[in-house]
Structure formats: C-alpha cells, structure tokens
Amino acid sequence: MDFYRRYLDRLEPDGGFDCACGRRHSIGTRQVLAGEGVLGELPALLRERHGSGLRLWVLSDRNTEAAAGARCKELLASWPLSGKVLPGKPKPRPTLELAGELAREAADRSPGLVLSVGSGVISDLGKKVAHELGIPSWCVATAPSVDAYTSGNSVFKGHSRHQTLWVSPSEVVICDLSVMATAPRPMFLSGLGDLLAKFLVHLDWQLSARISGEYLCPEAVRTARESALRPLGLLAGPDSLASPQLLASLTDALLTTGFLMQSMGSSRPASSAEHTSSFIWEIAELVGNEELNLHGLLVALASRFVLEIYREFYRLLPELAVDVPARVRALEAEPSWERGLDPGMARFAEHMRSELSAAELGPAAWERRLSAFQREREGLGELAGLVFRDLEQGIAALRGIGLPFDAQSFGMTPASAYLPFPHIHLLR
Numbered sequence: 112m113d114f115y116r117r118y119l120d121r122l123e124p125d126g127g128f129d130c131a132c133g134r135r136h137s138i139g140t141r142q143v144l145a146g147e148g149v150l151g152e153l154p155a156l157l158r159e160r161h162g163s164g165l166r167l168w169v170l171s172d173r174n175t176e177a178a179a180g181a182r183c184k185e186l187l188a189s190w191p192l193s194g195k196v197l198p199g200k201p202k203p204r205p206t207l208e209l210a211g212e213l214a215r216e217a218a219d220r221s222p223g224l225v226l227s228v229g230s231g232v233i234s235d236l237g238k239k240v241a242h243e244l245g246i247p248s249w250c251v252a253t254a255p256s257v258d259a260y261t262s263g264n265s266v267f268k269g270h271s272r273h274q275t276l277w278v279s280p281s282e283v284v285i286c287d288l289s290v291m292a293t294a295p296r297p298m299f300l301s302g303l304g305d306l307l308a309k310f311l312v313h314l315d316w317q318l319s320a321r322i323s324g325e326y327l328c329p330e331a332v333r334t335a336r337e338s339a340l341r342p343l344g345l346l347a348g349p350d351s352l353a354s355p356q357l358l359a360s361l362t363d364a365l366l367t368t369g370f371l372m373q374s375m376g377s378s379r380p381a382s383s384a385e386h387t388s389s390f391i392w393e394i395a396e397l398v399g400n401e402e403l404n405l406h407g408l409l410v411a412l413a414s415r416f417v418l419e420i421y422r423e424f425y426r427l428l429p430e431l432a433v434d435v436p437a438r439v440r441a442l443e444a445e446p447s448w449e450r451g452l453d454p455g456m457a458r459f460a461e462h463m464r465s466e467l468s469a470a471e472l473g474p475a476a477w478e479r480r481l482s483a484f485q486r487e488r489e490g491l492g493e494l495a496g497l498v499f500r501d502l503e504q505g506i507a508a509l510r511g512i513g514l515p516f517d518a519q520s521f522g523m524t525p526a527s528a529y530l531p532f533p534h535i536h537l538l539r
C-alpha cells in the first residue's frame with residue numbers, strides 16, 4: 112500500500128492523529144487523488160467539496176498549461192474562471208515579489224479558490240497566493256519532481272538565502288499519473304535525486320536528537336527512508352524510467368515526504384546538509400550547466416559529496432575519544448568565523464549571523480554535547496554504516512539511469528562545488 116495513503120487513513124476528522132512519538136501530528140490537506148486518469152474527477156470533487164459556481168483562479172505556466180492546465184479549464188468550463196499563465200521560458204523565478212504581484216492580480220478577481228497546475232514553483236506560488244487571500248488552494252501536479260505538493264510551506268529565492276514560508280497547504284492534491292508520465296526526463300531525475308536526502312536525514316536527525324536533544328519522530332524518520340528506498344530500488348537502467356510502477360512509487364515517496372514535513376511543521380524529515388549546500392550553489396549561481404540546474408539533481412550531487420565527507424569522519428569514530436574539558440577550551444579559543452571568511456561566502460554572512468544567534472552555543476552546551484557524543488559514538492557508527500549503504504546503492508541506481516555525479520558535468524569548478532561544505536554548520 113502507498114505510504115501517503117496509509118498516512119491519510121490514520122487522520123481523524125480534524126486532520127490529526129496521536130503519534131507514538133508522543134505528539135499529535137496534523138495536516139491541512141484533506142484529499143489526494145493519485146492514479147491514471149484521475150484528473151477527470153476534478154469537477155465532481157470540486158462540486159462535492161465546494162458546490163458549483165465557486166470562482167476559481169488558475170495558475171500555470173506555458174508548459175504546464177499544455178500538460179494539464181488547458182484540460183482543467185475544459186473540465187471546469189461551467190465555473191467562473193480567471194487566472195494567469197506564466198511564461199515557460201525562462202522558467203518563472205519563485206520570488207516573494209512575484210507571489211505578491213500574483214496575489215494582487217488574483218485579488219482583483221475575488222476568487223474563492225486557487226487551482227495551481229504545475230510542479231514545484233507553480234505549486235509554491237499558488238499556495239502563497241491562496242494564503243495571502245485567505246482562501247483554499249488545490250494543486251494539479253504535472254511532474255514527479257518535487258515534494259512541494261503536499262508540504263505546508265513555500266520556498267522563495269532571495270538574494271542571500273532561500274526563504275521558507277509557512278502557508279496553508281493545498282486542500283486537495285491531484286496526481287494524474289498519465290499527465291505526470293509526460294513530464295520531461297530531467298523532472299523524473301530531479302524527483303529521484305531529491306530522495307537521496309532522506310538517507311542523510313536518517314543519520315543527521317538521529318545524530319542531532321542524540322547529541323543535542325532535538326525532538327525526533329522515529330516514525331517520520333523511518334517512513335522517509337522507506338518511502339525513498341522503494342522507487343530507487345525499482346531503477347534498473349535507463350528504460351526503467353518509463354515504468355508505470357516507478358512513477359507511482361516515486362509520486363508516493365514525494366507525497367509522503369511532503370506530508371511528513373507538513374505534520375512536523377519543518378523541513379527536517381526531508382532535508383539536511385545536502386539541501387543547505389545545494390541552496391548555496393543555486394543562490395550564488397555557481398551551476399553553469401542550465402540543463403542540470405534542477406533542485407533534485409543538485410541535491411543528489413551534494414548528497415554524494417556529503418557521503419564522501421561523512422565516510423571519512425565516521426571511519427575515525429571508533430578511535431575518536433574526546434577529552435571534553437580540553438576540547439571545550441579549544442573551542443573557546445577559536446577565532447570568530449567571521450575572521451578570514453571565504454570571500455565567496457560573504458553574501459551569506461548575515462544569514463550565518465542570524466542562524467548562530469538562534470543556536471545554543473557556549474561552554475555549557477559544548478560540554479553537554481561532547482559528553483553525549485562520547486556516550487553515543489558506537490551507536491552512531493552503526494547507524495552510519497546503514498545510511499552509507501542506502502546512499503551508495505541509491506547513487507549507483509541513479510548513475511545507472513544516466514545521472515552524473517561529478518561537479519564538472521554541472522558546470523562547476525572543484526572550488527565552487529566545495530565552497531558551501533566548510534560552512535554548513537554555520538548555515539543551519
């Protein structure tokens with residue numbers, strides 16, 4: 112059974128359920144239609160939930176209009192429709208300014224619901240527009256490329272950081288697999304590449320819970336991993352991309368990850384150091400090969416780099432006994448990170464300052480964490496072994512369908528590819 116369906120089935124009428132982690136998780140999405148030809152059910156579902164005659168504001172771009180937008184408008188011909196078709200090329204840049212413009216434009220038409228037809232950018236913009244107007248949004252997904260459809264946040268590109276804003280999640284998400292099957296190949300690769308992050312999350316979230324006491328939902332961390340393993344396990348060479356089972360299982364993994372983020376109220380179940388690095392590459396415009404400049408592909412490449420770095424570190428763990436007082440003294444004596452900051456990272460200095468101002472630092476926190484590290488060292492080593500195997504197999508499967516894993520293919524020099532990594536602890 113699909114992971115996302117199992118999740119939805121547990122929800123009580125208020126959209127929440129009591130989890131074994133001790134918290135009550137709730138989500139705002141009420142329904143997901145996923146399967147071949149489900150788009151045809153749109154008018155009936157809309158009538159069932161909102162009656163007929165609701166004013167709809169439809170957001171798409173040139174490409175997604177051709178993929179499903181025009182068909183939605185045909186299906187909804189008897190509804191009062193307005194909307195916006197953004198240009199397809201260059202791809203619309205997801206900025207808060209654009210979201211604001213669209214919200215003003217939509218407000219003039221006084222819609223009762225926003226219908227987004229597209230993938231990550233359109234879905235994020237649509238959720239934000241609906242949130243601004245205080246009305247619900249629905250989403251028709253056109254590609255298995257992102258986990259944004261069921262998430263409760265929208266991500267916008269700023270000058271020095273990605274801004275993640277919490278918005279009302281889409282009330283209904285429609286994944287017509289016969290529409291999504293026609294998405295360009297890089298969109299499939301992007302969705303698959305993004306899944307590698309779930310393995311690093313499996314390690315980093317548990318590490319942070321054990322060392323810093325961060326809240327952890329064991330079920331969320333397990334579900335994220337298992338839902339990612341399934342589609343990656345179906346990959347067997349380039350032809351496997353065309354398999355309907357692969358599309359269904361990839362869509363399931365992306366929907367599930369979105370739900371996990373929505374219910375945790377954070378991106379913790381989906382992203383870790385690899386996402387931070389890929390965001391730096393994007394914002395600093397370091398990726399020279401436009402064709403590969405897609406979120407999930409950058410995440411996949413960054414995951415591979417993190418794997419190499421982690422392998423080195425975790426290999427040292429068995430011998431890495433820590434003299435806690437000496438280490439705390441050494442940390443206290445360290446010069447400020449701002450001295451000698453790599454000029455390539457200068458634009459992120461403000462971001463780092465704000466992250467660090469919220470972090471728990473100082474001798475007492477260091478001592479507590481280092482002592483926890485001493486205690487947990489062995490268990491962390493075992494956990495890392497499992498995660499590295501997952502990642503290695505995932506990378507091999509993606510290589511097998513033609514995804515490159517070297518900086519050069521992405522049009523990055525070794526120096527620019529390396530840039531974010533020494534700074535990740537300052538960036539999140």
Ligand SMILES: [Zn+2]
Nearest residue numbers: 305382406410
């Ligand atoms: Zn992602």
Ligand SMILES: [Zn+2]
Nearest residue numbers: 130131132328
């Ligand atoms: Zn939980």
